[in-house]
Every structure is written in C-alpha cells, then in structure tokens.
Amino acid sequence: MTVWEPPIREYDFLFNEVFNAIESIEGLGFEDFDADYLAMLTEGWGMHAKEVWLPINELGDKVGLKFEDGNISMPQEFKDAYRKGIDEGWLATACKPEHGGMGVPTFFSSVTWSEFGTSACMALSVLPALSIGVYEVLTSNGRQDLVDYFAPSLASGELAGTMCLTEPHAGTDLGIITTRAEPEDDGSYRISGTKIFITYGEHDMTDNIVHLVLAKAPGGPEGTRGISLFLVPKYLPAEWESGGVEGISHDLVPEHNGVTCSGSEEKMGLHASPTCVMNFDDSVGWLVGPLHGGMPLMFQMMNRERLATGIMGLGLAEIAYQNALAWSRDRRQGRDLRGIRDPNKPADNILVHPDVRRMLLEAKVNNEGCRALAVWTGILIDQMNSDDPEVAEPAEALVALFTPIIKAHFTDLGCETCSTCMQVMGGAGYCSEFGVEQFYRDVRISKIWEGTNGIQALDLAGRKITQNMGKNLRHLMWPLTEFIEKNRDIPEMGEFNKPLHQGVRGLQQITLLMIAEGMANPHFLAAGATDYCRYFGNVLLGYMWAKMAKVCLERQGEPFYDAKLASARFFFKRIYPETISLAAKIQSGPKTLMDYPAEMF
Ligand SMILES: Cc1cc2nc3c(=O)[nH]c(=O)nc-3n(C[C@H](O)[C@H](O)[C@H](O)COP(=O)(O)OP(=O)(O)OC[C@H]3O[C@@H](n4cnc5c(N)ncnc54)[C@H](O)[C@@H]3O)c2cc1C
Structure with a gap:
C-alpha cells in the first residue's frame, strides 16, 4: 500500500513566496488568473490525482495491457480514471479556451500538473501529455481546417x-x-x-x-x-x-x-x-x-516533452521519498549511537541513523531544488509569449539552456532517488508490496526517451552554450551575478552565497575550457558533456536553494521555513561539493576514453 500527498504547500511557497508567479505573468493574457484560482487548481488537481489516479497505479503495473490481433485493450479501471479526467476538465488545463481548455499558465499545466500526474500514475499521465504535445504543435503550425477539426477533441482528451x-x-x-x-x-x-x-x-x-x-x-x-x-x-x-x-x-x-x-x-x-x-x-x-521543415517543429514538441520528462523524474522521486520516509518512521532497527531514544521499545526507529538521514535528505533536498527550478522554467515558458522583447528574449534563451539540464539532471536524480529510497526500506523496498520497486522500474525510461541523457548533455555543451553567440549563458549569468552581489554583505547569506559564487566562477571557467578545447578537439567536449551537464545542474539547484534560503531567513521561527534553511545547508554541504569532482573529470579530457584500445573492451 503506497502513500502520497500532493506537495501543495511546496507549490504555494514557490508560486507565492519565491517567484511571485502571478505577478510575473501580468500582461500575458492570463487576466482572470489570480492566486486564489491557482491555489484552487493546485488543490483540486492534487486531490483528483490522489483519489482517482493513484489507486490504479499498482493495478496498471500488475495487470498491464493486452495485445491481441493488432488491438490493445487497457484495464477498465484506466478507462474509467481517464474518463473522469475528461469529465472534470483536468486533461485540458493547458489548452486554449476557444478549444474548450482552461488556458492556464504553463507553470501550472506543465509543472504542477505533470508532477502530480506522474507521482500518482505515470503510465496514465503520458497519454494526455502526448496529446497536449500534439495539440500544441498542431495549433501553432497546422492548417486551420485541421486545427478546427482535431484541436477541440485533443484538448478535451476525447482524441x-x-x-x-x-x-x-x-x-x-x-x-x-x-x-x-x-x-x-x-x-x-x-x-x-x-x-x-x-x-x-x-x-x-x-x-x-x-x-x-x-x-x-x-x-x-x-x-x-x-x-x-x-x-x-x-x-x-x-x-x-x-x-x-x-x-x-x-x-x-x-x-x-x-x-x-x-x-x-x-x-x-x-x-x-x-x-x-x-x-x-x-x-x-x-x-x-x-x-x-519538420524537425524544428518536432523539437518544439520534444522540448515540451523534455521538460515534462524531467518532471517525471521528480514526480517518481517525490512519491518514492514519501514512502521511504513513512517506512523509516515506523521501522525499528538498532539504537541511536549516542544513546537509546526509545527505551520502551526493543529498538529505535531507523531515522536515528545518520546514514538513513543522509539518504532521505539527499532525496528530499534534490526533489525540492528540482521543483523550484521547474517552476522558474514554467514561468519563463509563459514569458516567452510576451510582446516585450526584454522579457521574451531572456526567457527564450533560458528555456533553451535549461531544457537539456532539466531533462537529464532531473531524470538522473529521479533514478538515483528511487534507488536510494528503496535502500532506505531495506528488503521491503525490493518487494513489490511496498511500491518503491515499481517507481524504480517506471522512472528508468525517463533517462532514455525524448533523447537519451547523453544526447541532452551534448545538446547543452555542443549547442546551447555557444548558440546565439553565447547569449543563452549571458542571460543566466546576469541574474545570477546580480543575486550574488546583492547578498554579498548579508552575513546570514554567506553560507549559501559563497559556495554559489564559487560554483558560478567554476562554471564560467569550465565553460571556457569546454569551448576552447572543444574547438580544437570535439572529443574533449563530448567526453566532458555529461559531467558538465551535472555540474551545471548542481549550480542551478544551488541558485534555487540560495534563493529559497533568502526568503526563509526572513521568516525564521516557523517550522516550514526552518526546515527549508536546514535543507539549504544540507544541499551546500553534502550535495553541491560534487561539483569539485565533476570539474576534475571534465578537465581530464578524452584521453583515457579515446586512447583505450577498442579491441580490449
Ligand atoms: C518505453 C519507450 C517509449 C518510447 N516512446 C517513444 C515515442 O512515443 N515515440 C518515439 O518516436 N520514440 C519513442 N521511444 C524511443 C526513444 O525515444 C528512443 O529509444 C531513444 O531516443 C533512444 O534511441 P535508441 O533506442 O535507438 O538508442 P540509440 O540511438 O541506438 O542509442 C544507443 C546509445 O548510444 C548513444 N548514442 C547514440 N548516438 C550518439 C551520439 N551521436 N553521440 C553520443 N552518444 C550516442 C545513446 O545515448 C545511447 O546511450 C520510446 C522508447 C521506449 C523504450
């Protein structure tokens, strides 16, 4: 029996306290969309996913689909849950009102929707996600008669x-x-x-x-x-x-x-x-x-799907974390090394062990960092439609830059987190009764489809960095350095701001190295691409954690904000230092890979 609560408070924090999501889409055609409506949608969709989709997830895994004579039949429970999604309008959040959709901003439809849908039932959520991808390509590039005929039924989910x-x-x-x-x-x-x-x-x-x-x-x-x-x-x-x-x-x-x-x-x-x-x-x-001219259009769809795929990594990592946490609160093994915590019981619960805490915190802190970056990217996608080039241009540059990182880093972390959460649960984690084993199997495809993570890394290092004469990166460096400068003299921010500053400097140096060496030898760039993508992902999550810490420092004393500050500390002390070893691997270049004799593999 799996547990899952949609992380509604987390989204409330990100939308309203960290990113001012409603303000940032002013003038973009979402005039009726306010904080109350956003809260209602988040809560409503979270409850629908929990009550209608989550109960069929395990059944889908065990019963699966049936292929016979060229036809595929799905479990009746899937058809019923899908129908309920259509009837309640939950499949049409991203589509335009003229096609019967809700027309809500991308930061809800592509981020919150995707995370909750995937946590509750990834196998079902990919169906509407693909339909919406087709809807978007069709409505922005298709002939009017095709749009008129197909778009409304794609939007509702009937097609x-x-x-x-x-x-x-x-x-x-x-x-x-x-x-x-x-x-x-x-x-x-x-x-x-x-x-x-x-x-x-x-x-x-x-x-x-x-x-x-x-x-x-x-x-x-x-x-x-x-x-x-x-x-x-x-x-x-x-x-x-x-x-x-x-x-x-x-x-x-x-x-x-x-x-x-x-x-x-x-x-x-x-x-x-x-x-x-x-x-x-x-x-x-x-x-x-x-x-x-089909490839650029397919990329338009794939870029959306790549963001959605990254969020699949997050969705499964979140439900895996929640189940591992619930388990670790109940499971009693051994004693706290510094003294018995629960003398009335034969053993303390496993949360007393530093190693179990390490695993749970790696999961939780990476999930929360990824969610913040996803929300920011969702807002940027909305801002790409602004008439003001000063808003649209940087938004477009950042989305181009972040897309391969979100796809690759979030899904790498998603797979690692599901594995870590299985580890937290010991043997029970490996058994299908407790759910995490399914999440571990389901999440694995996210590193492969929509372009493998290796290809995402090459896209980042070989294209996105140099694209538009390096403009993409400049549009990131500007807000990042401004943030670092603004917080330089705030003593409480030092523990977050200083490592962020070091990481950004390191990223700049490594980027220059990749470009310079890569021009002379493309193997240098290709050999370092995956580590570079992960380095970049860590710096972006570092930025997210420093931004969240800034908000929380002003609200200390309440458990939610104190926990966020503790999470930010954990991130900078125990996850972020990975950048040092990544830099060393990138600097070592392609020699150890490419000089290895092919016949000796
Ligand atoms: C469950 C599932 C669902 C899928 N859904 C869809 C779908 O709906 N529509 C669809 O069209 N496809 C779909 N796919 C296909 C999926 O997108 C591909 O499997 C994926 O893009 C990788 O292609 P491939 O399997 O041919 O691997 P290959 O291209 O053969 O790659 C094998 C390995 O070589 C590496 N590699 C290949 N070329 C390079 C290069 N130039 N540089 C460096 N490394 C390289 C790859 O990173 C990978 O590690 C799905 C696949 C699966 C398994």
Missing part, C-alpha cells in the same frame, strides 16, 4: 495523440529514417513506413488516435533537413475526399486509414503504457508546417 519518430534502424539518428510521404493531387500525402516504440500508438482509451509522424517527402535534402511532419489519423473522417477536413462532421462512422499496430513491447516498467510497433501503409496524412 489521443502520439509522436512517431523512432524507426528500427533510426533512434538518436533521425536523419536516416526511411518512412516516406508521397504527395497527392489534392494536397494530402500518403505515408508508408514502420515506427517502433510508439507510446500509446494503439489503445482503446479513445475512439480515434492522431499520430504526428516524421517522414521524408520527395525532393528534400539528405539527413534531418529532408524531414517533414505529418498528421495521420488512425481513422479518417468518413466524408473525407478532398484533401482536407473542413466542414466534415465528427458524427459519421470513420474509415480505417491503414495505420496498424503489429506488437507492443514487454518492458521493465510502465506496464500500462503501450509501446507499439506502428505500420503506416499508404495512410493519408496532412503536412504540418513547412515541407522539409
């Missing part, structure tokens, strides 16, 4: 969406995909090819599914520049005959569009999330965005 990139021979290297798109006279295309690992590629949770498919149309250049993006429904609107869907009713019986599923993978976790082999056989599809 599900997928993202079809991967092929048997093309995973990370999408430039070599072979799925083809042949143009028709009526403006549509015929799509043919096989995609693998497609999440929710087939299922019976909705009547129809639309796939966003990467394919190559004739006349395009080689590699990723020749890739276009197509919208391909499983069932075509019945009266479709003219290349478009304008004016076609949703009520008519639709026709099959040659989209079939030939298998669903057996896998380590996420047993109730189908992972499908999808075949497109002369299937009708419509171009989304420019011909041969």
Whole structure:
C-alpha cells in the first residue's frame, strides 16, 4: 500500500513566496488568473490525482495491457480514471479556451500538473501529455481546417495523440529514417513506413488516435533537413475526399486509414503504457508546417516533452521519498549511537541513523531544488509569449539552456532517488508490496526517451552554450551575478552565497575550457558533456536553494521555513561539493576514453 500527498504547500511557497508567479505573468493574457484560482487548481488537481489516479497505479503495473490481433485493450479501471479526467476538465488545463481548455499558465499545466500526474500514475499521465504535445504543435503550425477539426477533441482528451519518430534502424539518428510521404493531387500525402516504440500508438482509451509522424517527402535534402511532419489519423473522417477536413462532421462512422499496430513491447516498467510497433501503409496524412521543415517543429514538441520528462523524474522521486520516509518512521532497527531514544521499545526507529538521514535528505533536498527550478522554467515558458522583447528574449534563451539540464539532471536524480529510497526500506523496498520497486522500474525510461541523457548533455555543451553567440549563458549569468552581489554583505547569506559564487566562477571557467578545447578537439567536449551537464545542474539547484534560503531567513521561527534553511545547508554541504569532482573529470579530457584500445573492451 503506497502513500502520497500532493506537495501543495511546496507549490504555494514557490508560486507565492519565491517567484511571485502571478505577478510575473501580468500582461500575458492570463487576466482572470489570480492566486486564489491557482491555489484552487493546485488543490483540486492534487486531490483528483490522489483519489482517482493513484489507486490504479499498482493495478496498471500488475495487470498491464493486452495485445491481441493488432488491438490493445487497457484495464477498465484506466478507462474509467481517464474518463473522469475528461469529465472534470483536468486533461485540458493547458489548452486554449476557444478549444474548450482552461488556458492556464504553463507553470501550472506543465509543472504542477505533470508532477502530480506522474507521482500518482505515470503510465496514465503520458497519454494526455502526448496529446497536449500534439495539440500544441498542431495549433501553432497546422492548417486551420485541421486545427478546427482535431484541436477541440485533443484538448478535451476525447482524441489521443502520439509522436512517431523512432524507426528500427533510426533512434538518436533521425536523419536516416526511411518512412516516406508521397504527395497527392489534392494536397494530402500518403505515408508508408514502420515506427517502433510508439507510446500509446494503439489503445482503446479513445475512439480515434492522431499520430504526428516524421517522414521524408520527395525532393528534400539528405539527413534531418529532408524531414517533414505529418498528421495521420488512425481513422479518417468518413466524408473525407478532398484533401482536407473542413466542414466534415465528427458524427459519421470513420474509415480505417491503414495505420496498424503489429506488437507492443514487454518492458521493465510502465506496464500500462503501450509501446507499439506502428505500420503506416499508404495512410493519408496532412503536412504540418513547412515541407522539409519538420524537425524544428518536432523539437518544439520534444522540448515540451523534455521538460515534462524531467518532471517525471521528480514526480517518481517525490512519491518514492514519501514512502521511504513513512517506512523509516515506523521501522525499528538498532539504537541511536549516542544513546537509546526509545527505551520502551526493543529498538529505535531507523531515522536515528545518520546514514538513513543522509539518504532521505539527499532525496528530499534534490526533489525540492528540482521543483523550484521547474517552476522558474514554467514561468519563463509563459514569458516567452510576451510582446516585450526584454522579457521574451531572456526567457527564450533560458528555456533553451535549461531544457537539456532539466531533462537529464532531473531524470538522473529521479533514478538515483528511487534507488536510494528503496535502500532506505531495506528488503521491503525490493518487494513489490511496498511500491518503491515499481517507481524504480517506471522512472528508468525517463533517462532514455525524448533523447537519451547523453544526447541532452551534448545538446547543452555542443549547442546551447555557444548558440546565439553565447547569449543563452549571458542571460543566466546576469541574474545570477546580480543575486550574488546583492547578498554579498548579508552575513546570514554567506553560507549559501559563497559556495554559489564559487560554483558560478567554476562554471564560467569550465565553460571556457569546454569551448576552447572543444574547438580544437570535439572529443574533449563530448567526453566532458555529461559531467558538465551535472555540474551545471548542481549550480542551478544551488541558485534555487540560495534563493529559497533568502526568503526563509526572513521568516525564521516557523517550522516550514526552518526546515527549508536546514535543507539549504544540507544541499551546500553534502550535495553541491560534487561539483569539485565533476570539474576534475571534465578537465581530464578524452584521453583515457579515446586512447583505450577498442579491441580490449
Ligand atoms: C518505453 C519507450 C517509449 C518510447 N516512446 C517513444 C515515442 O512515443 N515515440 C518515439 O518516436 N520514440 C519513442 N521511444 C524511443 C526513444 O525515444 C528512443 O529509444 C531513444 O531516443 C533512444 O534511441 P535508441 O533506442 O535507438 O538508442 P540509440 O540511438 O541506438 O542509442 C544507443 C546509445 O548510444 C548513444 N548514442 C547514440 N548516438 C550518439 C551520439 N551521436 N553521440 C553520443 N552518444 C550516442 C545513446 O545515448 C545511447 O546511450 C520510446 C522508447 C521506449 C523504450
């Protein structure tokens, strides 16, 4: 039996005390959105996730889905929970009111929503997350008739969406995909090819599914520049005959569009999330965005999904922590080394042991730091839509910079935290009865999909740092150094501000080294990328902890704020020093990797 309480007080603290979230989205079209509405949404969604989604999570893992004759049937409990989400409007928070959505800011829809959804039931939460990704790409780049026809049902959840990139021979290297798109006279295309690992590629949770498919149309250049993006429904609107869907009713019986599923993978976790082999056989599809210009659009979707994936790491780390904590309060083993705490019992509870405290605090403090960075990034995504370039430009630069770090660092930490929490619980942690074993299996995919963490690190070190003549980094250094300067002479801030300052200086030096050495030898940059990404992640979490500490210093005396200060101290003393060893590894360069004789592996 697992326990989980949505961390509502944590979000209240971040939204209202650390980031002034409501003020920071003023003038961005969220006029009716105030602190009360935000609190109501956070509480409402938290309760829905706890009462409707959490109870089906273990069942999904144990029962899973059924694949038979090309069809996938989901557990009835999943269908009921999904339906409840539709009926209560919880799947449409991110979508525009004109399509029936709530139109709430991203810092709620992509951060709080994702965390609670994943903690409660990751296997279910990826379905609406993908549909919303398709909705966003379609509504910002699709033809109006396609938007009018598909967007409202994608928004409500009545229609599900997928993202079809991967092929048997093309995973990370999408430039070599072979799925083809042949143009028709009526403006549509015929799509043919096989995609693998497609999440929710087939299922019976909705009547129809639309796939966003990467394919190559004739006349395009080689590699990723020749890739276009197509919208391909499983069932075509019945009266479709003219290349478009304008004016076609949703009520008519639709026709099959040659989209079939030939298998669903057996896998380590996420047993109730189908992972499908999808075949497109002369299937009708419509171009989304420019011909041969599909990759930037897919990246638009993937960037959102990468943020969502990072938050999956956090969501599972949070529920794992809550369960390990509950266990450690009850479990009695050994005595406090400095004297018996509970003489009436045969043993003290395991929370008295420094090593157990170390594990729990690593989990808790990393989770809270990640959550703060996620909220800040959510606000920045909203600010990217500002008409004021002084707001939009830095926001865009920071989101570009943070996306690979959030994807990679949060999911690395998510996997480590689930493992650590299993360790806290001893043998019980390894047994399925207590839940953490499932979280450990479920979270593992987050390091792999949406671009492996190794690829995220390369994106950060090889692209995001030098992009726009180094502007992304400058937009970070400005608020960071301003914060450090402002707090330099505040004695109580010294224990947080000084290490932050050292870490930022180290980050600047290491960045220069990576760029300088990387220009002469790309292996230098690639060999250090993962450690650099982790170093960067630690500095950003350090900034978050220093910012939170600043707020809490003014409110000392209340347990919530005192605990936050203790957490900030733990972070700077026991997590942040990892940057020293990371720097040493980066400086050692690629020699020990690349000079190693290939035949001796
Ligand atoms: C459960 C599940 C769900 C998925 N859902 C979807 C989905 O909905 N849609 C979809 O399109 N795909 C999906 N995928 C596919 C997923 O995105 C890919 O598995 C992932 O991108 C990695 O590709 P790959 O498996 O082919 O690994 P490979 O590309 O073969 O990579 C193998 C290893 O080599 C490394 N590597 C590869 N190239 C480089 C390089 N240039 N530099 C350094 N290292 C490199 C990688 O980091 C990795 O460690 C899913 C996969 C799984 C398992």
